[in-house]
Amino acid sequence: MPETIVDFSKLCVHTQTNKPWNLEECIRNYASAGIHALSIWRHLLEDLSFAEIRKLVADHHMDVVSLVRGGFFASTKKKTRDAALADNLLAIEQAAEIGAPLLVLVCGSDPAQSLELSRDQIREGISKILPVAREAGIKLAIEPLHPMYAADRSAICTMAQANQMAEQINDSSLGVAVDVFHLWWDPDLERELIRCGKNERLFAYHICDWNVPLKDLLNDRGLMGDGCIDLKQIRTWVEAAGFSGYREVEVFSD
Ligand code: ZN
Numbered sequence: 001m002p003e004t005i006v007d008f009s010k011l012c013v014h015t016q017t018n019k020p021w022n023l024e025e026c027i028r029n030y031a032s033a034g035i036h037a038l039s040i041w042r043h044l045l046e047d048l049s050f051a052e053i054r055k056l057v058a059d060h061h062m063d064v065v066s067l068v069r070g071g072f073f074a075s076t077k078k079k080t081r082d083a084a085l086a087d088n089l090l091a092i093e094q095a096a097e098i099g100a101p102l103l104v105l106v107c108g109s110d111p112a113q114s115l116e117l118s119r120d121q122i123r124e125g126i127s128k129i130l131p132v133a134r135e136a137g138i139k140l141a142i143e144p145l146h147p148m149y150a151a152d153r154s155a156i157c158t159m160a161q162a163n164q165m166a167e168q169i170n171d172s173s174l175g176v177a178v179d180v181f182h183l184w185w186d187p188d189l190e191r192e193l194i195r196c197g198k199n200e201r202l203f204a205y206h207i208c209d210w211n212v213p214l215k216d217l218l219n220d221r222g223l224m225g226d227g228c229i230d231l232k233q234i235r236t237w238v239e240a241a242g243f244s245g246y247r248e249v250e251v252f253s254d
Contacts, residue, residue, distance in 0.1 A: 012037035012065045012246035014206070015044055019252075022047055024056060031060035037246050039066040040100065042091065050097040057099065065246050066141070066177075066204060067091060067100040072108035073125030074118035074155060081121060084108070088129045096136045102203055103133065104141050104177050109155040118155035119165070127169055134173045141177035141203040142166060146185075148217055159183055159192035166201050175203035178238060179250065181210060181221055184229040190237045197241025205238050206250045207231060221251045 013035055015026045023044040030038055045053070057064055070091040075081050088103075095103050107122040109115065126140065133140050144162040145154035156162050162176045176196050183189055196202045209227030214220050224231055235247075 006034075008034050008036070010246050011035055012039060012063075012248040014039045014041065014068065014248060014250040016041045016068070017249055017251045023053065024048065027056045027060050027062055031062060036061050037063040037065050039068055039104070039248055039250070040064060040098065041068050042094065045094055045098070050094075053098050063246075064098055064100040065248060066102040066104050067095040067098065068104045069106050069143075070103050070129075070140070071105035071122075071154075074108040074110045074113070074121045076110050076112045081125065085125060085128055088125070089132055092129065092133050092136050092138050095138045101137070102139045102141055102177075104143050104204065106143055106145065107154050107156050109150055109152055111151040115150060115155045119161075122155060123165060123169065126165075126174065130169070130171050130173060134171070139173050139175060139203055141175050143177040143179055143204075143206075144182055145179075146182040157182075158186055158188070159196060160188055163192055163195050163199070163201070166196075167199065172200070175199075175201035177204035177206060178202060179206035179208075180229050180231060180234055181206070181208050181250075184210060184234065189234070193237045193241045197243065200242075202238070202241050202243045203245075204248060205243055205245065206248045208249065208251045216254070219252045219254045221253055223251060224249070 070088040072084050091103055109118045142162045144156045144158055147157040150157050166174050209222035209224050210229050211220050211222040211227045
């Protein structure tokens, strides 16, 4: 039997994939499995100091790919929008402290107002935090979410919308995070990935699979190969768009 060689050099795992684990467990367990890149979900920062996190990351030769997540800019209430801005500024600071070069944005939506108005507020919110992000050396990535989340999680549902917003704001620190769970169904995906790549805005690539049937809209993502997403095809497009970064495994599952 020929030995199977597994290349983990481009593999990154989102801590939320291993939900019961704290940050220290994630780092230790990934490293001992030969995985040396992770994207960190913000609530896991609470248990440790920034210095402790930096030491754990360095000791285990981990690459911190991104901090997840900022955003949620849209609301009918000004107070809520202001609180979101403050939280995003905190997230930028946290990313800088832990050495994460990228903050992923789940942009938000409020069912009490139109999607157009939510998108205006998202554009305004991103524009306000961008100078601070740029100054801190942190990039921001708009993550378009599947339209089933349009009511309350993201008024940005397609690559075309994410590309359009990034082009309108037009700042080299702003790009797009591509997640196959949210985008696999889109007939314009190939074209929009290429457009994003041409703009040099394809900042992150998240992978998992779409289980059939999908038993929970949030927490029933499949492992790659278990569902119906043509991952090889999408990867070909992502690579054709010039992306050569990590493949980030992000599986929410109970
Ligand atoms: Zn994602």
